[in-house]
Amino acid sequence: MLRADNLFKTFNPGTPIENPVLRGLSLTIESGQFVTVIGSNGAGKSTLLNAISGDLFVDRGSLHIDEQDVTRVPAWQRAGMVARVFQDPMAGTCEGLSIEENMALAWHRGRSRGFGRAIRVEQRELFRDKLAMLKLGLENRLADRIDLLSGGQRQAVSLLMASLQPSRILLLDEHTAALDPKTAAFVLELTDRIVQENKLTAMMVTHSMRQALDHGHRTVMLHQGRVVLDVSGDERKQMQVSDLLAMFEKTRGEQIDDDALLLG
């Protein structure tokens, strides 16, 4: 379970380019729930994800993962609880290392690292089995450099890597945004499969309203650093992209009205 309470984060405070990104954001995600997150640029989606992963610390508010306060825990110490797939295929894998070396790194996520061999025979077997699930032929390319793979292949491997060790929450940061539509569909389908098979608690940021409604159990819309819409269950099932779009327009419209009032 993830609990975010009243998160605040301002970039460049006290300067002319001061940018309050999170403004009292609260969100609770139950174990096993798959939440999709939408919102316009600057709504705070990426900042929220970075705050959960520990890449940045919030100014105020608290973050709990399974009742453990992680607000001030650095990213590498949270790694045992938080798995992550980045938007940029380059960001989630390690260039210059081979496919199996990348997977070995992920296999040790949240575990202590010693001086034993990073890749033993049984791990290589495990990696081969996992890669075979992708049906991309990667199981025969374990020693190939990861930067020889296409963006889609790298995202698929990143997803596998994120599921090699148990995690309390899986963060997906627009992980299909950099892919062509066909590859994106493949990676999304793989995402659903991995989340279901491992009963993962997951949070997926997306720009696509279609994706947001088609995947997961619950959809949350962020606007100006707060949750402005939170739908799940039957209400969400009956929802169309047009409904979501209307709500999206409404929140933005209200904002414009507010500004107009202020200016008036």
Place this chain on the structure above:
Amino acid sequence: MTPIALMGALEIGLIFALVALGVLISFRILDFPDLTADGSFPLGGAVAATLIAGGHDPWLACAFGALAGAASGLVTAWLHVRLNILQLLASILVMIALYSINLRIMGAPNMPLIGSPTVFAPFIGEALENSWLVQPAVLAVIIVVTKIALDLFFASQTGLAMRATGANPRMARAQGVATERMVLSGMALSNALIALAGALYVQTQGGADVSMGVGTIVVGLAAVIIGETLLPSRKLWVITLATIIGALLYRLLIAVALNADFIGLQAQDLNLITALLVGFALVLPKLKAKFSRKAGGKH
């Protein structure tokens, strides 16, 4: 070139192979441009020479020299990681500070070791007739052991984490790697190897000199670049091998250049030759690519 001159070049080449392996760790694996080498190489030499002159065991002197080097690397890394000082600047600060420290350690600008015990002494005959052969042989053993140890380390869980830290620190953190700790320990390892080279160097040269570190980093970098130009690979055991070959080849080329009377080069031209050689090695891959394009290559 006489066989003795050849072995002399090989001997210095082997010592600089250790330097080059250290430079490989900082520049290539950790992606940390580190100039501490110019200070940590004489630091290792100063510590070892002082201990040997004080009657201590030469192997122990080497170990303490390497430890001192590790400490200097740790300081450079700490200045960067904790105080956010630019990598290059942090290493220059430590390098400059070490100049004073090395003078303090030796108590004088130089320290002769003529007739003192060395790690090579037990294998050398009384008339010193075989020293030209023994010294390179002992150094070769040290290099081989170091290479194998490094290869094993970088194939280990911690070694892999260190490589990831240099290649993609954000991803490494997301996988639970304490990247700051990796930079600190990697820089300590790098400078320990460089200082060990310094400790061995003073024992082959019969003494330590405070200015013996000038240009160490350039020579180390030259070896790394020559190695990766001649033997390009992503496999770490090939990269360490290439680095060692690069160091040996570099010293041989220097020896040939200085020995060929018709070129008219002298010892003081060493730095100029080094700069030319590194420059050439740097543009070689681009020239190669250009040539293969012109030849209608499919690349």
